[in-house]
Every structure is written in C-alpha cells, then in structure tokens.
Amino acid sequence: MAEDPVLPTDTAFRRIRPVHVVRDPKVPGGRRASGAAFTDDSDGSSMSVYLESIVLGLGLSGVDVVYGKPSSWAVAAIPVQALLDEEQSVVPDPITGAADPHPCDPAHAVVDGDKKEKRRRDRIARAAPLVHIVP
Amino acid sequence: MTYAPAISPTWLTLTASRLMPRLFSQAESSGLREGTGSRAATPPVSTRQPARWLISALERLDFLASLGPGWDEVAAQPISLDLITAAANFLASDPVSELKVQPDIVPTFEGGLLIEWHTEAVDFIIESSPSAGPSFYFLDHETGEEVEAPLGEHLEAVATAFTKLASR
Numbered sequence: 001m002a003e004d005p006v007l008p009t010d011t012a013f014r015r016i017r018p019v020h021v022v023r024d025p026k027v028p029g030g031r032r033a034s035g036a037a038f039t040d041d042s043d044g045s046s047m048s049v050y051l052e053s054i055v056l057g058l059g060l061s062g063v064d065v066v067y068g069k070p071s072s073w074a075v076a077a078i079p080v081q082a083l084l085d086e087e088q089s090v091v092p093d094p095i096t097g098a099a100d101p102h103p104c105d106p107a108h109a110v111v112d113g114d115k116k117e118k119r120r121r122d123r124i125a126r127a128a129p130l131v132h133i134v135p
Numbered sequence: 136m137t138y139a140p141a142i143s144p145t146w147l148t149l150t151a152s153r154l155m156p157r158l159f160s161q162a163e164s165s166g167l168r169e170g171t172g173s174r175a176a177t178p179p180v181s182t183r184q185p186a187r188w189l190i191s192a193l194e195r196l197d198f199l200a201s202l203g204p205g206w207d208e209v210a211a212q213p214i215s216l217d218l219i220t221a222a223a224n225f226l227a228s229d230p231v232s233e234l235k236v237q238p239d240i241v242p243t244f245e246g247g248l249l250i251e252w253h254t255e256a257v258d259f260i261i262e263s264s265p266s267a268g269p270s271f272y273f274l275d276h277e278t279g280e281e282v283e284a285p286l287g288e289h290l291e292a293v294a295t296a297f298t299k300l301a302s303r
Contacts, residue, residue: 017207019199022239024253026276034241034251035260042210042244118260118272119283126258 006090008081012049012109013065014038014128018072021130032130033076035121046110049078051092054107063132064103075132082127086120088113185227188237192226195240202242212246218263222248225261234300252300259296261286275299 020037023030040047050065066073080090089112095105115121200219205211222240226232234252241249247264258274269286273296282292 019242022241022251022253023237024258025255026253034239034249036241036243036249039244042205042207042212044210117283118262118270119274119281122258122260122272122274 004092006051006080006092006109007053008079008084010080010090011052012078012080012083012090012111013052013055013062013104013131014047014049014076014078015066015069016074016076016130018074021072021074021133024126027126027129029130033074033125033128035118035125037076038078038121038124038128039115046091046112047115049090049109049111050104050107051090051109052077052107054092055104058104058106060103060107066132066134067103069134071134073134074130076125076128077131078124078128082124083111083113086113086124088115088124185232186235186237189227189232192238192240193223196223196226199240199242199248206242207244209244211242211244212265214242214246214248215265218246218248218265221263222250226250230301231297234297235303236300252296254300254303256299256303257296259300271296 014033014037016033016037020034021031022034024032038047052062055061055064062075062077065075083090091110091112093108093110095102095108098105196219199214200216202211202213204213206213226238236252236254239249239251239253241251243249243262243264245264245266247262247266250261252259256275256277258272258276260272261269262271263269270284271286271293272281272283273289273292274281275295277299280292280295282289284292286293
C-alpha cells in the first residue's frame with residue numbers, strides 16, 4: 001500500500017549528536033544544530049528523520065525521537081516546507097522488524113536530495129530549532 | 136602563538152594578512168609608524184592577547200582527534216591529524232586567536248572539520264575536507280550577502296566576515 005504523501009505543513013524531527021550542536025545568538029536558547037548534522041548518513045543512505053504527524057499519531061512526542069540516547073543528544077524540528085525549499089524530498093520509510101526497535105520506527109522517513117552545499121545545509125539548520133535536549 | 140607560513144591558499148597556510156588584510160595592515164602599521172622615536176625602529180610586536188576561548192578550542196580539537204572510525208555508530212571517518220593540526224595552527228594564528236567570538240568546531244561524517252562563527256551579524260563557516268580543498272560559507276545578515284567558495288577566492292568576503300567578527 002502506498003504511503004500517504006508528506007505534507008509541507010508537517011515537521012521532520014532529526015536526531016542531533018552533541019558534537020553537532022553550535023552556538024548561535026540568533027536562535028531561541030542560543031544553540032542550534034550545525035549544518036554538518038543535515039547531511040546524508042555516513043553509510044550513504046539518505047538523511048533519517050521522523051515525521052511529527054505520525055509520531056503524534058502514535059501517542060508520542062518529539063522527546064521520544066531520542067529515546068535511549070544519552071545526555072546532550074538533541075532533537076531538531078525541521079519544517080518540511082524548509083526541506084522542499086532546498087530541493088529535498090521527504091519520503092516515508094517506516095521501519096519494521098528492526099532487530100533493535102525504536103518507538104518511533106513507524107514515523108521514520110528519509111530526506112532525499114543534494115546536500116553538498118554548505119549554504120543549503122546551513123539554511124536547513126537555521127530553520128530547525130532544537131526542541132528537546134536530553135538532560 | 137603560531138604563525139603559519141604563506142605557502143598555498145589552504146587554511147593551514149592562510150596568514151592573517153590574507154584573511155584580514157585591513158585589520159592586519161592596521162596592526163602592522165601601528166608598529167612602524169614614523170615619528171615615534173625609538174618605536175619606529177622597533178620590530179612590530181603584538182601586545183594583544185589570544186582570546187580565552189583558544190584553550191577550550193584546542194581541547195575540543197584534542198577530543199575530535201580521539202574520534203575513531205564509526206564515531207557516529209555507522210561509518211563516519213576519523214579526522215586526520217593533519218586536519219587537526221591545521222585547524223589548531225589556524226585558530227592560534229594572529230589575529231584569529233584574538234577574536235572575541237568563540238568558534239564552534241564540528242566534525243563531518245567524511246572526516247572533515249567545520250569551524251563555525253555565528254553572531255547576530257554573520258554566519259561564517261570554514262570547512263576542511265579530506266576529499267576536497269578548504270572552502271567557506273559566509274552570510275552577512277546586515278547586507279544579505281551570501282558567498283560559498285573555495286578558500287582563497289572571494290577574499291573580500293572573508294575579510295568582511297573577520298572584520299565583523301572582530302568588531303564585536
């Protein structure tokens with residue numbers, strides 16, 4: 001069965017490693033993710049995100065995206081429209097039958113598109129506030 | 136304090152005079168100004184001090200140097216000692232080390248480094264990659280100017296970035 005299309009009004013949650021958090025006085029809280037966090041994965045697969053609409057439908061929240069992650073991991077909330085503006089496409093990619101299941105697996109999606117330019121990655125980063133940091 | 140030699144336009148070898156020609160020329164001329172008695176014959180000696188952030192930046196580089204293969208739990212590459220050393224030399228060079236704004240140093244999955252300054256006025260990012268030459272991204276929030284280029288090109292944008300960072 002085909003997945004529902006991802007709406008521009010949806011939000012893509014991206015897990016952010018502590019090493020990718022930078023200072024920026026222009027954003028609330030003074031911290032955001034570096035553009036380095038918005039690249040395809042190191043194994044060559046497209047950038048992983050979780051769709052807020054599905055996360056909420058599961059009775060979960062953005063906090064659950066970093067389930068099991070240690071202190072200082074963060075969640076960046078990327079408006080899907082911001083990804084579309086940067087010529088990215090968001091494709092639902094629910095994970096099933098994982099050896100190490102994650103509560104947000106059904107909300108998993110990938111972001112396809114060229115992310116080589118720093119300007120593109122940094123524009124995405126500036127549009128994606130950190131909405132949760134693991135205490 | 137380390138002064139890198141001016142050999143080629145890499146961030147390892149970029150000197151302050153290339154990065155910030157206006158600021159550097161001011162500092163240089165202040166030590167060579169005529170009519171100041173014995174001072175005019177004295178080689179220019181910087182009395183400025185490195186910013187406090189330099190020690191933590193070098194500690195950060197030490198930490199990044201410790202990242203092994205797969206540091207992202209997937210397939211991220213470690214950062215080469217050459218890149219770490221180059222970044223340390225660059226940050227410790229005069230007058231980069233005198234900027235009041237602390238840079239963030241961020242690893243990339245391919246084993247590169249980003250040195251990032253973000254202020255109300257500018258976003259300025261220098262990237263050094265193991266697979267490509269160093270490059271930079273500059274966004275001036277006051278004028279809207281946005282430049283992404285190999286380091287060594289668009290030096291006026293680099294100079295503007297550092298001038299604005301130095302003016303804070």
